[in-house]
Amino acid sequence: SENGTSGRGALIVFEGMDRSGKSTQARRLLNHINATTKHGAILQPFPDRNEPIGQLIDRYLKREIDFSEKALHLAFSANRWQKEPLILETIDKGVDVICDRYAFSGVAYSMAKGLDRSWVRQSDVGLPRPDIVLYFEVSPEVAKSRGGFGEERLEKEELQRNVAKEMQGLRGENWIIINANNDEDTVERDVRIAYENIIKTKELGKLTE
Numbered sequence: 001s002e003n004g005t006s007g008r009g010a011l012i013v014f015e016g017m018d019r020s021g022k023s024t025q026a027r028r029l030l031n032h033i034n035a036t037t038k039h040g041a042i043l044q045p046f047p048d049r050n051e052p053i054g055q056l057i058d059r060y061l062k063r064e065i066d067f068s069e070k071a072l073h074l075a076f077s078a079n080r081w082q083k084e085p086l087i088l089e090t091i092d093k094g095v096d097v098i099c100d101r102y103a104f105s106g107v108a109y110s111m112a113k114g115l116d117r118s119w120v121r122q123s124d125v126g127l128p129r130p131d132i133v134l135y136f137e138v139s140p141e142v143a144k145s146r147g148g149f150g151e152e153r154l155e156k157e158e159l160q161r162n163v164a165k166e167m168q169g170l171r172g173e174n175w176i177i178i179n180a181n182n183d184e185d186t187v188e189r190d191v192r193i194a195y196e197n198i199i200k201t202k203e204l205g206k207l208t209e
């Protein structure tokens, strides 16, 4: 494989608010990697609404069923654990994995709703640690202007503001801040630059408390 020094794929995470453009850009990066490399990439959205637990989450988000806040948190986390074997196998084959949201959404949304920091972090400890987190920073005005906002549960302005605040506290040294107020082509260029500069450790790490 021509994928870096270690031969393994990279784990790339897109995070950010609803309407920050991360799903569009995650797809664009997927297409770019598949068009320009031999190793290729797969796209893994979280929540993954196709998987059994993800189907329940989907129904919750569409206001069809209810969850207690802690049960919901664990469902989002279980939804990621369900995909852990696939992520590890894919990375092992030298293929990149692009996640549209990950454990940082899990922690930030649940903390914004008032759950305890150490409790919410626990259920994701041991999941594969991303090589890079692309954090899409968007102003509330721009996000609001993009339409569709407010259709699903959790797409509420005040909650979104609190989530953004909690996300600040999760930033690590592998985070890259993307100015998501820019036009799509500018954002795409910034994402590609970040992709070209990923520094991979020999082995994929794990999330810690």
Ligand code: TMP
Residues within 6 Å of the ligand: 018, 046, 047, 061, 076, 077, 100, 101, 102, 103, 105, 106, 107, 109, 110, 153, 154, 155
């Ligand atoms: P989506 O719009 O990216 O499909 O995500 C659906 C909602 O789920 C979104 O408001 C963010 C929220 N979410 C959590 O609350 N916890 C999580 O762990 C994840 C992955 C998403």
Ligand code: MG
Residues within 6 Å of the ligand: 018, 019, 152
């Ligand atoms: Mg959404």
